[in-house]
Amino acid sequence: MAAFAARSSHSAWGLVRRYRIFLGIIATVLIFHLCFINMRPKPKHLLARTVQDVVQFNDVRTPPGYNATRLPAKAAFVVLTRNSELHPLRVAISQIEDRFNRHRGYPYIFLNDEPFTEEFKETISWATNSRVSFGLVPRDHWDLPDHIDRQRMRDGMAFLKSKDVIHSDSLSYRQMSRYYAGFFHKHPLLEDLDYYWRIEYDAEYTCDIDYDPFVYMRERAIKYGFTITLHEFFDTVKSLWSSAQNFMTTYPHYLEEKNTLDWISSDGGNSYNLCHFWTNFEVLDLAFLRSERYDKFFQHVDQAGGIFYERWGDAPIRSVAVSMFLRKEETHWFEDVGYTHTAFQNCPASPELQKKCHCDPGRSIHLNDFSCTREWVQLPPSKA
Incomplete structure (x- = not known):
């Protein structure tokens, strides 16, 4: 044993x-x-760090017989989107085609921070007879910048979440805002364009557009076009105005003499009244974004970090820039363009225009005190 x-x-x-x-x-x-x-070796799309690196990923699909040189303006619809937004985006594109573009033929440019799937590219092409291009966002235009304090950003997100602010703790929303505020116009697919029209996947176009907004802007030297204005949430832009004031003090020569700063400040420049153009819809002259003064302003606010710390959106950033750098005559309210996004809509009240619409003018946001459009209309002309 x-x-x-x-x-x-x-x-x-x-x-x-x-x-x-x-x-x-x-x-x-x-x-x-x-x-x-x-x-x-990492997948190539993960190594893309600069604008030059992403050129090889661009996919341009031109239907037979399409001739961009016949277009009245060098312009395109630009969409920053995800593969998961394919089907609601098809609805928005089908509407803009029915209301306007099937008679015009302007191309579409789709941008994504990840490569588009073949399913997305093929399916979205069915919605239009125009040229469609698919591009990848450069990583250095999308990733969190090195100068951002990560802990401070997380603390700011937690604060906004405690206030139940929309997109309070969303990093992707901040990345999207930064990209639209300062980078999208630098993408190689836009380099030959003079104008762009922003499209959102869940937008609705409720009126026929029987003229060309791009040509309308070009003929009148309009730099910026909008449909909806709103007041921003204060907690998301608490220090934006102080950053803008610092910029104006440092670079006074960039300011337009006949600016519209009275629209965004009701007390002579002491504070920001939170008014902004809702950039979910915007049609603009890309020369404005490519200008030295706009680029300097974006670099200034980007370094301040408020996009990530407080959730400064591209809308208030763009609105402050428009108010500093453009005259009233260079900014246009497309009152006749029926546009709905989430709970807000722009709907013309004119009986003549209503013949071409399917929206309720009594629910147009410009009639609501949450909008700033009436204050915009009441601004005196710069030429007066």
Whole structure:
């Protein structure tokens, strides 16, 4: 019995040793595997860091017989979207086609921070007979900048979440806002354009547009067009105005002499009244965004970090820039363009225009005190 016990003990110890050796081999394999994964070349879309790097990813699909040189203006619809937004985006594009573009043929440019799927590209192409282009956003235009304090950003997100502010803790919303505020117009797919029209996947176009807004703006030297204005949530832009004031003090020569700062400040420039153009719909002259003064202003607010710390949106940033740099005559309210996005809509009241619409003018946001459009209309002309 003693010998049997000794043999059993020895046998058990041998099993333990073999088990430990086996675990050691497994651990070694796992470590090697992880190291190998980290050493493998990254997918090209993860390495794209600059504008030049993403050019190879651009996919332009031109239908037979399409001729962009016949277009009245060098313009396009631009959509920053995700693969998951494919089907609601088809609805918005079908509406803008029915209401306007099927008679015009302006192209579409789709941008994404991840590569578009073949399903997305093929399916979205069915919604229009125009040229469609698919581009990848450069990583250095999208990723969190190095100068941002991560902990401060998380603290700011938590504060807004405690206030139940929309998009309070969304990093992707902040990345989107930064991209629209300062980078989208630098994408290679837009380099030959003079004008752009922003499209959102859940927007609705409720009136026929029987003229060309791009040509309308060009003929009247209009730089910026909008449909809806709103008041921003104070907690999301608490320090935006102080940053703008600092910019105006540092670069007074960039200010338009006949600016519209009275629209965004009701007390002579002491504070921001939170009015802004809702950039979900905007038609603009890209030369404005490419100008030195706009680029300087964006760099200024980007370095301040408020996009990530407080959730400054591209709408208030753009609105402050428009108010500083443009005259009233260079900014236009497209009152006749029926547009609905989420709970807000622009709907013309004129009976003549209503013949071309399917919206309720009594629900147009400009009649609501949450809008700033009436204050915009009441601004005196710059030429007066």
